[in-house]
Amino acid sequence: MISANLSAIFYLVSGVLFILALRGLSSPETSRQGNFFGILGMVIAITVTFLSTGNFSTGFLFVLIFILVGGSIGAFIAYRIPMTAMPELVAGFHSLVGLAAVFVAISAFLNPQAFNLGTQGNIKLGSLIEMSIGAAVGAITFSGSIIAFLKLQGVMSGSPITFKGQHPLNAIILLSIILLIYTLCSTQSSNIFWILLAVSFLIGFLLIIPIGGADMPVVISMLNSYSGWAAAGIGFTLENTALIITGALVGSSGAILSYIMCKGMNRSFFSVILGGFGATEETSNNTDKEQRPVKSGNADDAAFLMKNASSVIIVPGYGMAVAQAQHALREMVDTLKKNDIKVSYAIHPVAGRMPGHMNVLLAEANVPYDEVFELEEINNDFANADVAFVIGANDVTNPVAKTDPQSPIYGMPVLDVEKCKSVLFVKRSLSPGYAGIDNDLFYKENTLMLFADAKKMVEEITKAIN
Amino acid sequence: MEIDPLIFRLSIFILSIFVGYYVVWSVTPSLHTPLMSVTNAISSVIIVGAIIAGLSGNSDKVFNTSSIFGFLAIALAAINIFGGFLVTQRMLAMYKKKKKDK
Numbered sequence: 001m002i003s004a005n006l007s008a009i010f011y012l013v014s015g016v017l018f019i020l021a022l023r024g025l026s027s028p029e030t031s032r033q034g035n036f037f038g039i040l041g042m043v044i045a046i047t048v049t050f051l052s053t054g055n056f057s058t059g060f061l062f063v064l065i066f067i068l069v070g071g072s073i074g075a076f077i078a079y080r081i082p083m084t085a086m087p088e089l090v091a092g093f094h095s096l097v098g099l100a101a102v103f104v105a106i107s108a109f110l111n112p113q114a115f116n117l118g119t120q121g122n123i124k125l126g127s128l129i130e131m132s133i134g135a136a137v138g139a140i141t142f143s144g145s146i147i148a149f150l151k152l153q154g155v156m157s158g159s160p161i162t163f164k165g166q167h168p169l170n171a172i173i174l175l176s177i178i179l180l181i182y183t184l185c186s187t188q189s190s191n192i193f194w195i196l197l198a199v200s201f202l203i204g205f206l207l208i209i210p211i212g213g214a215d216m217p218v219v220i221s222m223l224n225s226y227s228g229w230a231a232a233g234i235g236f237t238l239e240n241t242a243l244i245i246t247g248a249l250v251g252s253s254g255a256i257l258s259y260i261m262c263k264g265m266n267r268s269f270f271s272v273i274l275g276g277f278g279a280t281e282e283t284s285n286n287t288d289k290e291q292r293p294v295k296s297g298n299a300d301d302a303a304f305l306m307k308n309a310s311s312v313i314i315v316p317g318y319g320m321a322v323a324q325a326q327h328a329l330r331e332m333v334d335t336l337k338k339n340d341i342k343v344s345y346a347i348h349p350v351a352g353r354m355p356g357h358m359n360v361l362l363a364e365a366n367v368p369y370d371e372v373f374e375l376e377e378i379n380n381d382f383a384n385a386d387v388a389f390v391i392g393a394n395d396v397t398n399p400v401a402k403t404d405p406q407s408p409i410y411g412m413p414v415l416d417v418e419k420c421k422s423v424l425f426v427k428r429s430l431s432p433g434y435a436g437i438d439n440d441l442f443y444k445e446n447t448l449m450l451f452a453d454a455k456k457m458v459e460e461i462t463k464a465i466n
Numbered sequence: 467m468e469i470d471p472l473i474f475r476l477s478i479f480i481l482s483i484f485v486g487y488y489v490v491w492s493v494t495p496s497l498h499t500p501l502m503s504v505t506n507a508i509s510s511v512i513i514v515g516a517i518i519a520g521l522s523g524n525s526d527k528v529f530n531t532s533s534i535f536g537f538l539a540i541a542l543a544a545i546n547i548f549g550g551f552l553v554t555q556r557m558l559a560m561y562k563k564k565k566k567d568k
Contacts, residue, residue, distance in 0.1 A: 011514075018508045019485055025493045025501050028561040035500075035558060038508055039551050049514040055521045059528045063520050066537045067513075070544025077545070078552035086499055086557075093506040093550060096542045100512050103539035107519035111532030114522030115515075126472060224502055231509045236475060238515045244475055248482030250505040253490040257498060349495065356498030360557055363496075368564035374495050 007052040008241060010044055015245030017041030022249060028369055045242045083364040084321045087220060087353040091149040094223045098141030101230040102197065105135035108237060109193055115238060121188050127237050132181045132193070134233025136200040141226040143204030148219050151208075152353060158213025166210060167274065173203045211272065214318070214395075216353045217261040218272045225254025257355050264349030264375075266401075266412040294430065294442055296449040299457060302424050303464035305448070309386030311342040313378065315415055316358050317351045319392020319427070323454035326365040329391065332462045333367070339465070344381070345372040346415050348396035379416050388420040390441075391454050394427070398439045407437060423447040426454050500557045507550025513543035 017037045024034015046067075050060070081089050108115050108131055109123070117127040150156035180196040183189075211219050232247025262269050306312055314333070320326060333343045345367065351358045362372055382388060390397055397417040400407045417423055418441055425447055441447055450457050493501050519536025523529060529537075 014511070015482070018511070019482075019489060021504060021508060022486070022489045022493065022501070025497045025504070027494060028497065028558070028563075031497060031500065031558045031561070032555070035504060035551060035554050038504055038554075042508065042511060042547055042551070045511050045514055046517070049517045053518060053521050057528075059521045059523055059533070062528055062537060063517055063540060066520070066540040067544045070541035071548040073541075074545040074547065074549030075552055078549045078556060081553065083557070083560075086503075086553075089549075089553065090499075090502050090506060093503070093546050096546050097506065097509050097512065100510065100516060100539040100542040100546070103535040103542070104512060104515040104519055107522070107532045107535040107539070108515070110535070111519070111522050111530070114518060114532065220502065224505060227509050228505070231512050232479060234512055234515055236472075236479075238518070239471070239475065240514060241475070241478055242511050243514065244479050245482045246508050246511050248479050249486040249489070250509045252483045252486035253501065253505050256487065256490045257502070260495075260498075347496075354499060355502065356496060356500070359496035360499045360560070363557070363560040363562070366560075366562065369496055369561050370564050372496060 002048070002051045002054075004052070007048045010048040011240055011242035012245075014041035014045040014048075014242045017044070018242075018246050018249060022253065041242075083360055084324060086360060087216065087357060088149055088152045090354060091145050091152055091220055091223065094220070094227050095142045095145035095149065097227040098138045098143075098145060098223075098230060101138030101227075101234050102135050102142060104234050105131050105138065105237070106197075109135075109190070117237070123188060125185060128185050128188070129181065130233055130236035132184055132196060134230050134237060135193075135197060136177055136181070137226055137233055138230035139197050139200035140204035140207070141223055141230055143201045144208045144219075144226070145204075145223050147205055147208040148216065148223060151213060152216060158216075160212040161209040166206070170203065170206055173199060173206070177203065207273070210274070213353070214350070215265075215272050217350050217355055217357075218258050218265075218269070220354045221254050221257035221261055222273070223254070225251050225258060228252070228254055261350055261355060264413065266409070292443045294449055295447065296451055298450070299460035299464045301448060302450055302457075302461050305422055305424065306336060306341065306387050306389070306461070307339060307465055309341055309421075311344075311385045312336060312387045312389055313382060313385045313417075313420065314343065314345045315388060315390045315393050315397060315417060316345065316347065316362070317391070317393025317396065318353060318357075319394075319454055321352055321357065321361055321392070323392065325391065325455040325458055326361045326367075328455050328458040328462070330362075330365040330367055332458050332465070335462050335465045343371065344378065346375070346378045346382075347372060348375055348393065348415055349413075351393055351396055375413060375415060382416045383419040386421045388417045388423045389426070390417060390423065391426045391458070394439055395437070397441055398437070400437065400440050403440075409437065417441060418444055418446075421446065424450060426450045426452065426457050428453065496561075497558075500554050503550050503554045503557065507547055507554065510543040510546035510550065513540060513547065516540040516543055 021038030184192040228250025235243030516539035523533040
């Protein structure tokens with residue numbers, strides 16, 4: 001058994017190690033070391049907890065068993081999960097953090113003595129407030145992440161689910177949560193506590209269903225942030241520095257990512273959260289535009305164009321992930337490089353279904369990270385490039401965002417793909433993208449549409465080049 | 467007059483938000499996915515609360531309602547800790563620089 005002061009210092013150390021873990025991610029070279037710091041911080045926190053309780057009875061054995069069981073499930077998932085499923089995985093993990101926070105809060109509520117919070121029915125006011133906030137946010141994180149997971153997994157339709165009176169209903173529920181916490185603190189009633197949890201689960205569910213598939217990057221980041229605040233709430237209850245520091249880190253990390261994602265779509269955080277985007281516009285404006293002439297080609301045409309180019313920029317999007325085309329794409333790029341063609345990749349901040357989604361897929365396919373560029377870094381290069389190869393991206397290349405103030409995506413930063421001498425656009429059909437608007441790029445003089453499955457098309461082009 | 471320890475924790479909390487703010491802005495966008503998985507893993511440090519809860523029963527009676535919730539939380543958090551750190555490591559191992567000979 002170690003003293004409370006000593007264990008507090010160790011918790012502080014593990015909090016600092018977690019800060020270093022995030023700091024390491026500032027560059028790929030230091031990132032692996034950062035991950036190691038994170039693991040070290042976790043080991044210290046867990047060991048110190050064991051030492052401070054000083055309880056090595058049968059209970060301790062069961063703790064180890066549960067850690068082992070959970071740990072092997074986690075390790076199994078971590079090694080088996082395909083990189084394309086990363087958004088689902090992260091959403092699933094968020095839900096677990098949320099649920100764990102709820103369970104810890106329930107346990108503390110039922111047995112406050114174990115945590116030094118008073119006795120049942122007479123819990124310290126401050127602790128009760130912290131505990132109920134932690135539990136409520138945890139419950140919202142849990143049910144919200146489950147919905148996000150189902151939407152990403154495709155079990156649930158990615159299109160927004162809206163109904164009349166949705167926003168007033170949500171507002172009423174959120175108000176009732178505050179009211180319930182207030183009542184809980186004055187009555188200490190366990191019934192109120194259970195109702196609070198049930199209502200929080202419900203609101204998490206209702207908050208996420210109106211948000212559509214391509215807004216998922218914002219949703220995932222937001223849930224990431226929530227899971228942090230839930231951890232911090234529990235950290236206050238347990239008076240644990242490691243948990244408070246971590247909660248604050250994770251909470252602000254998720255908030256920043258949501259901000260970056262919203263900026264990438266030029267939409268306010270509120271408009272994303274309120275949802276419904278992409279559901280209404282679809283029917284209105286794709287009737288007469290379908291008649292416009294489109295140049296379409298095959299793999300040989302594409303191979304000819306690229307073979308005669310001296311520089312090619314590749315613009316990947318969510319479609320590449322769906323078609324699992326990243327490896328085939330890398331092979332195509334290798335053949336291009338053999339022909340002394342300069343190739344780079346351009347990644348829009350909201351390409352894919354989560355922040356950094358495309359970068360991970362390209363890294364998986366062994367694309368060196370110094371060939372991959374962010375929007376601001378590469379956007380001026382399109383004017384000097386010969387061919388832009390758009391694979392699975394759509395809205396993020398739409399020039400309408402710069403020209404038509406009426407368009408729902410007006411003002412969104414887009415990749416200036418149309419400035420290239422020629423554009424190759426791999427797509428299954430002419431259907432509009434997520435935003436439900438037609439892409440002007442399809443009808444440009446210098447655009448050649450390649451209608452096919454992304455992976456198949458890329459493989460055929462590789463063959464044609466050789 | 468003595469300062470309530472809550473104020474100290476609140477100070478740590480607020481300052482950590484600022485630390486988080488600056489640290490996360492310096493994360494390169496290409497590593498945003500590993501950032502999410504690693505924050506996932508570290509937020510599972512909530513396991514310390516779960517362990518305290520799990521050990522709250524006495525030696526004759528390991529399981530009571532409170533400790534069962536604790537044990538469940540331990541398992542959930544452990545999935546996250548192992549899964550989160552390992553998948554982050556797997557991802558980070560894939561980020562490679564251009565080979566010199568190319």
